[in-house]
Amino acid sequence: MGSLVRCEIRKAFCNRWFFIALAAGCMLAAISAISNALVDYEANLVGIEYLDSKWLDFSSSSCFKYWIVIDFIQPTTGLFFLLLPLLAVLPYAWSYLEERKSGYVGSVVVHTARIKYFFAKYIAVFLSGALAVAIPIVLNFLICACFMPARMPDVFAVIYFGIFEENLWSEVFYTNPFLYVALFTLLNFAFSGLWAVTVFALSGLLRNRVALTILPYLAWVFVDFVSDTVLQDVVDVELTPFGFLRGIGADHPADGGVIAVILAIMLIVSVIGTYVNSRRDIL
Numbered sequence: 001m002g003s004l005v006r007c008e009i010r011k012a013f014c015n016r017w018f019f020i021a022l023a024a025g026c027m028l029a030a031i032s033a034i035s036n037a038l039v040d041y042e043a044n045l046v047g048i049e050y051l052d053s054k055w056l057d058f059s060s061s062s063c064f065k066y067w068i069v070i071d072f073i074q075p076t077t078g079l080f081f082l083l084l085p086l087l088a089v090l091p092y093a094w095s096y097l098e099e100r101k102s103g104y105v106g107s108v109v110v111h112t113a114r115i116k117y118f119f120a121k122y123i124a125v126f127l128s129g130a131l132a133v134a135i136p137i138v139l140n141f142l143i144c145a146c147f148m149p150a151r152m153p154d155v156f157a158v159i160y161f162g163i164f165e166e167n168l169w170s171e172v173f174y175t176n177p178f179l180y181v182a183l184f185t186l187l188n189f190a191f192s193g194l195w196a197v198t199v200f201a202l203s204g205l206l207r208n209r210v211a212l213t214i215l216p217y218l219a220w221v222f223v224d225f226v227s228d229t230v231l232q233d234v235v236d237v238e239l240t241p242f243g244f245l246r247g248i249g250a251d252h253p254a255d256g257g258v259i260a261v262i263l264a265i266m267l268i269v270s271v272i273g274t275y276v277n278s279r280r281d282i283l
Contacts, residue, residue, distance in 0.1 A: 004116055004182035008124035011095070017127055025087050025136035032145035035074050036066035040148050060160035061149040063144035064177045069139060069184045070247045072162055079138070081242055085217050088129035088192035092200040094209045096121055096277070116280040122197055122270070129196025136188040141181060153177055163247060168254040173247070180247070180274040187259070188245050194266040195241075201273025204280060227252075 012018060040061055064070065071077045096118075099105045108117050153161055155174045163173050173180040199216050207214040224240040237255040238244040239262075244254035 004112060004120040005123055008120040009127065011066045012092040012124040012128040015092065017049055018132060020089040021087045021132040022135060024134060024137055025080065025081070028076045028083075029068055030143060032068050032071060032076040032080065032214035033066070033077075033140045033147075035076070036071060036144065037147035039073060040066060053147040057096035060153075060157045061148060062153065063141065063148040064150065064153055064181070065161055066144050066148060067181065068140040068244070069181075069188070070161065070163065072248050081246055084133055084188075084192065084241055084245065085195055085220055086213070087132050087228070088196045089213055089217070091128040091132050091196070092125050093129060093196045094203075094212055095125065096200060097203040097207070097209055114278045118274050122200070122274055125200045126193040126197045128137055130189045130193030133192035134185055137185055137188055141185075143181040150177070164253075167247060168244070168256055168259075169247075184245075184247055190263060191245060191266075194263055194270060197270040197274070198266045201270045201277065204273065204277045 013272050043061065066073075068077050088259050096105070105117070147252060153163075153164075153174050158164060161173070163170050167173075169180055169183055172183065199212060203212060203234050204214065206215065207211075220242070224242055227235050227239045239258065240254050243252065244259050246254075
């Protein structure tokens with residue numbers, strides 16, 4: 001079993017699509033961090049000119065403020081979260097569909113139990129999707145920390161941070177910002193991994209690789225459109241990862257309970273779908 005898991009993980013992390021997704025995410029994250037470093041540098045130059053005559057709050061000149069999860073300045077930040085569900089799926093969620101078409105699955109299950117093959121595949125798909133998103137997020141924070149100090153956020157500078165009382169884990173941000181970074185990184189990791197295995201589980205319904213990759217993503221786009229238009233005055237929380245994976249207040253604040261339900265649904269769908277696929281005729 002262990003050798004099968006290692007084999008699947010090696011296939012997941014050594015294929016070109018993982019590197020493409022990781023490179024795209026890291027590029028957006030790096031551009032966002034470097035651009036914000038330049039913005040902070042220019043802002044500090046202006047602030048120093050008035051330092052003798054005005055009281056200035058420099059707590060917002062911090063790597064926490066410009067971290068990609070909190071940042072609301074750079075276009076690349078918005079683009080990263082817009083593409084996040086695709087970045088999670090692109091590395092390996094399509095692998096079962098392709099291996100079934102090529103006949104590889106049939107040759108594997110002759111030598112091992114089906115459930116072992118699908119369990120190994122599930123782990124590899126989860127890790128590839130989760131890391132394709134989490135690594136750029138961590139990279140962005142490290143770059144920000146190289147250029148900007150890790151000043152403790154001051155709640156009186158809330159207007160500069162954009163983290164208000166109704167935002168998820170706002171109290172953690174102003175008391176333990178490193179824990180806040182860890183929590184949101186873990187949230188993005190968990191969502192991306194679960195989303196990847198959810199799409200992987202849909203391989204039994206969709207037989208085209210492009211459709212398998214794009215259609216579930218378009219479902220999120222549709223939900224986001226409906227919640228921002230039709231349900232704008234009814235729903236007062238974020239329902240899509242475009243909003244609830246970010247710390248800043250978007251159209252609506254993120255709600256921990258709603259996020260937990262979404263993660264639980266993806267977990268249930270992915271496990272049941274994977275089990276159903278393991279019982280299907282694969283020849």
